[in-house]
Amino acid sequence: MTHLLNLLAAIALLVWGTHLVRTGILRVFGANLRHILARSVGNRFTAALSGIGVTALVQSSTATALITSSFVGQGLISLPAALAVMRGADIGTALIAVVFSFDLSWLSPLLIFIGVVLFIPRQASTMGRIGRILIGLGLMLLALRLVTASTEVLMQAPAVKALLASVGSDLLLEITLGAVLAVISYSSLAVVLLIATLAASGGVPLEVALGLVLGANLGSGLLAVLTTARSSIEARQVPLGTLAFKILGVMVAAPFLGWWLLNVRPLIGESASVVVIFHLMFNVMVGVAFIGLTNPVARWTQKLLPKPEKNASGERPNHLDPSALSTPSLAISNAAREALHQADVVESMLLGVLEVIRKNDLKLAEDLRKMDDSVDALYSSIKYYLTKISREALAEEESRRWTDIISFTINMEQIGDIIERVLIDIEDKKIKPGRNFSEAGMAEICELHARLIDNLRLSMSVFLNGSVRDAQKLLEEKARFRDLERAYATTHLGRLSENTVQSIETSSLHIDLISDLKRINSHICSIAYPILDSAGALAPNRLRQPALADNNL
Template identity: 75%
Template sequence: MKHLLNLLAAIALLVWGTHLVRTGVLRVFGANLRTMLARSMGNRFSAALSGMGVTALVQSSTATSLMTSSFVGQGLITLPAALAVMRGADVGTALMSVLFSLDLSWLSPLFIFVGVVLFIARQAGTAGRVGRVLIGLGLMLLALEMVMQASGPMLASPVIKMVLGSVRSDIALEIILGTVLAVLAYSSLAIVLLIAAMAASHVVPLDVALGLVLGANLGSGLVAVLTTAKSAVEVRQVTVGNLVFKVLGVLLVAPFIGLWLRHLQPHMPGTAQGVVLFHLAYNILISVGFIGFTQWVARAVAWLLPKPESAQRRRPQHLDPSALSTPSLAISCAAREALYQADVVETMLLGVLQVIRHNDQDLAERLRKMDDEVDELYSAIKYYLTKISREALGEEESRRWADIISFTINMEQVGDIIERVLQDIEDKKIRKGRDFSEAGMAEITELHQRLVDNLRLGMSVFLNGNLRDAQRLLEEKVRFRDLERAYAASHLLRLSDGTVPAMETSSLHIDLISDLKRINSHICSIAYPILESAGALAPSRLKALRAAPAPLNDHP
């Protein structure tokens, strides 16, 4: 039992080390890696080379698959180009398995020591993230050594011999088992290295190890499919197409395992090297041999997973799941989506005046339905932000994270108010055939124009964080409040004069200018985080009142 626990601990450490390296590299170089991928789509061969390079760095073809899928989902690259990237990605992860199969155990304590020093010294900076990568590399090398040490004593166990005996010579079972292990570990690289280490220790026979390697390759493709199962069709097409290539490769290579064992394995420097080189040969074969078929597979996948007939792009489109490992990039994605949410709110706000002027009930209904999109975007952005690792955020990034949440909340509440305003206009004005007085309509038009200008200014403040613009926005809150009070008083004067339109629309008029003021308050709230971080906010009025002495009462 002790040896089994040691082996399981070694496997867990190997998977965890792979995770640390992958997330660490993405956090340091994620944006640059994505740029390199996006710029290398001129032809299928340069795309494959870029996929190989990116995967060699992040040590995960699944991570590369998610990046590439997101590009297709945003319309930046075509499906055949994305499949070409994945052909190179598989070779990249296979090259890393060859590198780690070498005896690099002496580097493990060095990587861990330097990594811990960097991580502790500058945890939130680039140095800390590089230290995280070094810790992961050291743990991977240490885990491989532990696998070798723990697997030896297990050979004497009759239970292990019985299990291995049932797996031997059943290639289908070997492939299935390797697939399951890769899915559970979320890393084909870790499983291939584990299989190589266990084969070198004679825990598994060599022929079984090669079958498990084929299954691990199949599992890496299946992991990407499962990860993108709820994504847009364009994204799923990439992962399904990549899985098709892997299935074809397994079907092609599996019958020739015996030839490898008889003719090539005797020339290998060792058992572990034979396993990882078989893994490399498999991926080179399906990458070079199948790269000319990317167009055909792309057409087949497009037929299997057709795009929706609707010409509208699915939203949200900026919340890229592959960017979550690079917090600064993920925050930028969330900010872009938040600006789109504000664009939808602006469209609703602009339409309000058209509804009032022309009594357009159809337009009112369309605008009210847009609030559902605003709400959905708010939920999507909020959920996306919660998936960003807060530990990896610096002070400025954490502040931006909070600003985005605050901005989307305000936009969602503005959308709700506009929806209620439109409903009131339908109920109290359009259906009853009433109109505002000429003076009342002029006041509403003035407030509406100021509101649109303030919304655009608020979007600029959110995007640029300009202190002067934030101050202007807060000043507009006071002006708008004064206008709302003045126009409410003017409306009461018209009522006292007996103006018929003013009397018929009095309730709606008062409610409308009050709602416009509430909308303006939410928009002006965008300025508070900028002013607070700059120390430009005055002490609260409540504190001033509490600090002032109580007035003397002259009456008994």
């Protein structure tokens, strides 16, 4: 029992080491890898080469599939180009398996030691994350050595020999078992390395090992399909097309396992080398032989998963792609894009308020109040999406961006609530009683409203670009708006003293309305504070002018 637990622990350590390497590389180089993929899809061959390079670095074709799927979902690359990238991605992960099949156990303690030295002092820095990658590589090499030691002991047990003999009698069972292991471990690379190690130590007959390798390849395709199951149709098409290629490859390769063992095995020698080279040649065969089928497979995939028809309800793409969560920088970008859409809805509500005041349009007021539900729903979705991004995975700048997005969406949600209450007041105190603002009072409201729209659009620019100059301007507008609100409250009181009938009838609504507009403006202008604070341009109670002069963009 102890030896079995040792083997299971070694397998878990191998999977964990693979996870550390994959997530570490995505955290450090995720944005650069996305740029490489996006720029290399001019034709299917350069796309395949970029897939080889990126996957060799990430050590996970599944991770490459998720990145590529998000590109297709956003319309950045075409589906055939994405499928070509995935043909190269499978070759890339197979090449890494070949590298790890060599005896590199002597590197394990060195990598772990250097990794810990880099990671502990500065965990959130780039060097700390590189240390995390080195720790993962060291753990993978250590785990492979532990798997070998544990297997040699377990192979002496008669029950284990009987179990392996039963598995070896059915190729379909071997393929199924390999696929299940790849899905459970979230890494076909870890499974292939495990199979190669078991084959080298005699834990698994070679003919069984090759069947398990076919299953592991199939499992990696199935894993990507499951991971993107809740993504957009466009994002789900890439994993489905990739799975189709893997199924075709398995169907072609399965009948030739006996031929491989008979003719190629003597040329290679060691069992572990036979396994990883078979894995490599399988993926090279699928990549080279089937790369010309990217367009037909893409068309078949699009027929199986057709894009939904856009309806009159204004259905829009949702930028909160779950498959992007494995790449924090991409997920942060998606959340920011969705936050800007939330601001667009708030702008529509704010523009409609003036129309309701001018035209006494109860139907428009009702429609605008319903839009607040959309603002609230967007806020909840963005907040939930951001909470699923690991804060540990974010660099310092990305962590600040995470906080800025949360702050921005909170302010937009609160503005939506204020607008809803304003509309209710307008209905109850103006439209239903049939009252109107005085000409001077309406001019004041229009002036404040126009400034509010301008400030909202400026705040969206500040949120998007982080311009210190625009943030300074936004904060200056806050002061001007406050002064205008006070001045207009004073002139309104002057009209009351002159017994202006319209001003008397709408006095309560007028004062409340300009006060609510000032509150909305305060929420809008609060977007500037994080930008100015990061630039060192804020004093405790006022703008620090010299700092602003030094940090203007």
